[in-house]
Amino acid sequence: MSAALIDPPRIAPFIMKIGESIQIIADGDPLFECTSCEEALFDLMCCYYVFNFKYSPEVGPALHFIQSEVMKMPDDATTKSLSVLLPLLNNLKVNSVK
DSSP: OHHHHHSSOOOSOEEEEETTEEEEEETTEEEEEESSHHHHHHHHHHHHHHTTOOOOTTTHHHHHHIIIIISOOOOHHHHHHHHHHHHHHHHHHHHHHO
16 A cells, blocks of 8 residues: 555545555545445545645546535536536547447
Protein backbone atom coordinates (compact mmCIF):
# COMPACT_ATOMS: atom_id res chain seq x y z
CA MET A 1 0.00 0.00 0.00
CA SER A 2 2.81 2.45 0.82
CA ALA A 3 4.21 2.20 -2.73
CA ALA A 4 0.80 3.02 -4.19
CA LEU A 5 0.48 6.07 -1.92
CA ILE A 6 3.75 7.58 -3.15
CA ASP A 7 3.14 7.55 -6.90
CA PRO A 8 1.39 9.71 -7.97
CA PRO A 9 1.23 12.01 -4.94
CA ARG A 10 -2.34 13.24 -4.33
CA ILE A 11 -3.73 15.59 -1.74
CA ALA A 12 -7.43 15.20 -2.54
CA PRO A 13 -9.23 12.14 -1.17
CA PHE A 14 -9.56 9.03 -3.30
CA ILE A 15 -10.55 5.37 -3.01
CA MET A 16 -7.85 2.71 -3.11
CA LYS A 17 -8.62 -0.99 -3.28
CA ILE A 18 -5.81 -3.47 -2.75
CA GLY A 19 -6.94 -7.07 -2.53
CA GLU A 20 -10.02 -7.09 -0.34
CA SER A 21 -9.07 -3.86 1.46
CA ILE A 22 -10.90 -0.68 0.42
CA GLN A 23 -9.37 2.48 1.88
CA ILE A 24 -10.17 6.17 1.72
CA ILE A 25 -6.89 8.00 1.27
CA ALA A 26 -6.32 11.75 1.74
CA ASP A 27 -3.07 13.67 1.68
CA GLY A 28 -1.15 10.41 1.26
CA ASP A 29 -2.53 8.78 4.40
CA PRO A 30 -5.26 6.15 4.87
CA LEU A 31 -8.18 7.74 6.71
CA PHE A 32 -10.29 4.64 7.22
CA GLU A 33 -11.20 1.28 5.79
CA CYS A 34 -14.57 0.64 4.13
CA THR A 35 -16.50 -2.60 3.89
CA SER A 36 -18.07 -2.06 0.45
CA CYS A 37 -17.72 0.02 -2.71
CA GLU A 38 -20.96 1.84 -1.89
CA GLU A 39 -19.68 2.79 1.55
CA ALA A 40 -16.36 3.90 0.04
CA LEU A 41 -18.09 6.14 -2.50
CA PHE A 42 -20.29 7.71 0.17
CA ASP A 43 -17.32 8.21 2.49
CA LEU A 44 -15.24 9.69 -0.33
CA MET A 45 -17.91 12.28 -1.09
CA CYS A 46 -18.20 13.07 2.63
CA CYS A 47 -14.44 13.66 2.79
CA TYR A 48 -14.69 16.24 0.00
CA TYR A 49 -17.32 18.11 2.00
CA VAL A 50 -15.74 17.75 5.44
CA PHE A 51 -12.25 18.79 4.31
CA ASN A 52 -13.62 21.35 1.80
CA PHE A 53 -11.64 19.95 -1.15
CA LYS A 54 -12.39 21.14 -4.66
CA TYR A 55 -12.86 18.47 -7.30
CA SER A 56 -9.77 18.12 -9.47
CA PRO A 57 -10.22 18.70 -13.22
CA GLU A 58 -9.41 15.04 -13.96
CA VAL A 59 -12.31 13.66 -11.91
CA GLY A 60 -14.52 16.71 -11.45
CA PRO A 61 -17.19 15.84 -14.03
CA ALA A 62 -17.56 12.31 -12.64
CA LEU A 63 -17.76 13.52 -9.03
CA HIS A 64 -20.27 16.23 -9.98
CA PHE A 65 -22.34 13.56 -11.69
CA ILE A 66 -22.27 11.41 -8.55
CA GLN A 67 -23.10 14.43 -6.41
CA SER A 68 -26.01 15.48 -8.60
CA GLU A 69 -27.53 12.23 -9.85
CA VAL A 70 -26.69 9.73 -7.11
CA MET A 71 -26.69 11.93 -4.03
CA LYS A 72 -29.28 14.42 -5.40
CA MET A 73 -27.22 17.46 -4.29
CA PRO A 74 -26.69 19.61 -7.41
CA ASP A 75 -24.99 23.01 -7.35
CA ASP A 76 -23.84 25.53 -9.99
CA ALA A 77 -20.58 23.68 -10.68
CA THR A 78 -22.52 20.43 -11.10
CA THR A 79 -24.62 21.96 -13.86
CA LYS A 80 -21.49 23.08 -15.73
CA SER A 81 -19.76 19.71 -15.33
CA LEU A 82 -22.84 17.77 -16.36
CA SER A 83 -23.05 19.80 -19.55
CA VAL A 84 -19.62 18.32 -20.39
CA LEU A 85 -20.12 14.79 -19.05
CA LEU A 86 -23.62 13.94 -20.28
CA PRO A 87 -22.85 14.39 -24.01
CA LEU A 88 -19.80 12.15 -23.54
CA LEU A 89 -21.93 9.48 -21.84
CA ASN A 90 -24.56 9.72 -24.58
CA ASN A 91 -21.86 9.39 -27.20
CA LEU A 92 -20.54 6.25 -25.49
CA LYS A 93 -24.06 4.83 -25.36
CA VAL A 94 -24.69 5.50 -29.05
CA ASN A 95 -21.30 4.11 -30.09
CA SER A 96 -21.69 0.96 -27.98
CA VAL A 97 -25.03 0.16 -29.61
CA LYS A 98 -23.58 0.27 -33.14
